[in-house]
Amino acid sequence: MLPEPTVERLSRYRRVLRDLHEQGQTHVFSHDLAELAHSNPAQVRRDVMLIGHTGSPAKGYRVKDLRKAIAKVIEDPSLNRAIVVGLGNLGRAVVDYFGNHHPRFTVAAAFDVDPEKVGSDNGVVPAYDMEKLEEVIEETGIKIAILTIPAAATQAVADRLYPLGVTGIVNFAPVPLKAPKNVFVEQVDIAATWEKVAYFARRRRTPRKNS
């Protein structure tokens, strides 16, 4: 099991490596990759070590091989589809962003209580009434859910998702979610983020070396 910060960095390295590949670069040194991904050379080498990949002192890392090595560790095609619950502005933003054109992730279905929004999608992603939640998840076997619903409704929806085999949740509501041990929840709380940024902006603190 990799440390959480390492997974985040690998995700960034990957994006950088894809760009390098498209530019025809075949090799990178740790310090170059570090520069491009806002990390540092020692950290890059440590992260690469953790996924069991190696480079050469003469040429650095082979872009192609490192990409493959990272993909092997952090990619799982069965988790590249998710549902979005809640079709407010934020939900629609997520649906539009991932709906079809994203290279790796797909929103396979969306849900809302409001019948107005259900079925009125722009054709990118099928939208269902909340009642269909169980049915659709069971049919598709989706394991990732993105929750963009009001705080008050979030825990109740989450509780419906757990028994359906959902094991990963991205929660945009400003409420810490109770979840079983085997479910991983990530909070994305824009107000809390703002508050944090305000605090450190005031103190003029240096941003984390990585991130």
Add this chain to the structure above:
Amino acid sequence: MLPEPTVERLSRYRRVLRDLHEQGQTHVFSHDLAELAHSNPAQVRRDVMLIGHTGSPAKGYRVKDLRKAIAKVIEDPSLNRAIVVGLGNLGRAVVDYFGNHHPRFTVAAAFDVDPEKVGSDNGVVPAYDMEKLEEVIEETGIKIAILTIPAAATQAVADRLYPLGVTGIVNFAPVPLKAPKNVFVEQVDIAATWEKVAYFARRRRTPRKNS
């Protein structure tokens, strides 16, 4: 300077304390606050200690006083206004969420290159052409910016913001932003978050004890 995780938790405690206050609770014990904010008692006591506040063994913490103490540390009215750059779906979601009714934060202005979107707002927040960026920021003295624009345009916009005195940025584009030392940048990368959730959902790892 408080540790970053502590600031995040204080933000959560604060929300819980507001609820408790509304329910008429006058005191809380560390273990109750911990329960409600998904932390733990020792952590709560340590965090409270870090902001120089104290409670009593008999009654715990006075809700009113603790709220005040946290506010004193993490709140700064001059940083409660921000601009939003980019009025795509995501930008509009942010504008709508904070536009007027949020208790503490306000989006004071929004910008977009697309003349279609400029001025066509729902009246909640004034929308300007990107050209007005310098003018509006200088007039309002706003120091926080929320960037919801395409990755390719992000760095260029950020580079315009730095000399205007912007010291805090929330960046939704999937690009690590280069910033001067005195500017605090927080990335909110939904694809990266998804990737992380997928990784740990697969491993069935327990979520961070805090978060």
Add this chain to the structure above:
DNA sequence: AAGTGTGAACCCCTTCACAGCA
């Protein structure tokens, strides 16, 4: 000469555990 791989040191946050107090 320059870069990788990695043990070990380091740092920082979290958790323990207990003295002190109501």
Add this chain to the structure above:
DNA sequence: TGCTGTGAAGGGGTTCACACTT
């Protein structure tokens, strides 16, 4: 008795520093 305040221990990720390789 039960909870707070906090020194000290613990744990985990980051950085150092250097042997090894080309």
